[in-house]
Amino acid sequence: MLKGQKTSIRPMEDDDIDTMYQWYNDQEVNLWSSGAWPLNTLQSKDQLAVKFLDGSPDMYRYAILDESDLLIGSIGFKDVNMPGRSATLYVVIGDKTYWGKGYGTDALITFSRFLFAQWNFHRISLDTWDGNVRAIRAYEKVGFKLEGRQREARFVLGNYHDAILMGLLREEFFSLHGKL
Template sequence: MLFYGKRIRLRKLSNEDVSIYHKWRNDIEVMQFTNPSLDVFSYDDTEKFVNSITESHNSKGYMIEEVKTGKTIGVTSLINIDYGNRNAECIIDIGDKDYWGDGFGRESFKLLLDFAFNELNLHKVYLRVFSFNDRAIKLYKNLGFAEEGKLKEQLYRDGAWHDINFMGLLKRNYKE
């Protein structure tokens, strides 16, 4: 399944994506914004993680590709999909740092949210974001997400404690 935007497309995550995802997953600069532990993962760990998404009935994982070049630049997913209560957690990682700050994350996330609300008919999507990730928080707020709570001083980075913020977006508040 492919979803197209102006500059990117989302295609289903597959086992063939393990090597590129493994590279991003072990890049501290990439994971400092999304991985609480900053652990180094073995290839086997990454393969099991990708399989957990691709083989699960309550997860939808997509690789982000630039349309112009076909280059894979990131990953976005709906996880923990609760079909009965019509909600899911969403995640995004732009793994290729050359694509940071140019709106590729926004375009990718909008495609994922369009799918979540218009195809899966979810009522709500939610996420976790580190309090120091100002760029992501700004994006989420611009899309209509609101802060719902936080885990105070849950994360230690660069000699300081940081919160993990929980944000949610109801379908009726989504700014398409």
């Protein structure tokens, strides 16, 4: 288990699926995590179990816990490019009572350190949509930098929005947060 200052990160477990299903069916959680509501809500518990527990060989998903080991979100990575030592990261704080309190930032710092130190990645990237200002600020606190925009690439609540592409290099991260 990975330990941060506020969060712990562990593999997903069978008991997590009911909570994940609630989050996937919450319009507000989906809006801010991906801008894809209601598309994400059209998955059954069985489909989520396959996605989060069995998954594809190139998608790694983990649970984010609070100080009391309560499941509050998920984090993971995909699109691993071993020759380029890179991957794409995602994070969702599904329990809305933890929004705006630094749990997502702490999980990102903890998980990024793991990816840079243990997986030996050189860079990690992520993306969101331009209306997700809270997430962009959290990403910037971790050290992610704006790398690009895809104009009107996201369709959110009936309107087109730009996709925001951000990246973080290993040395940038360690200079901000230290190696340990």
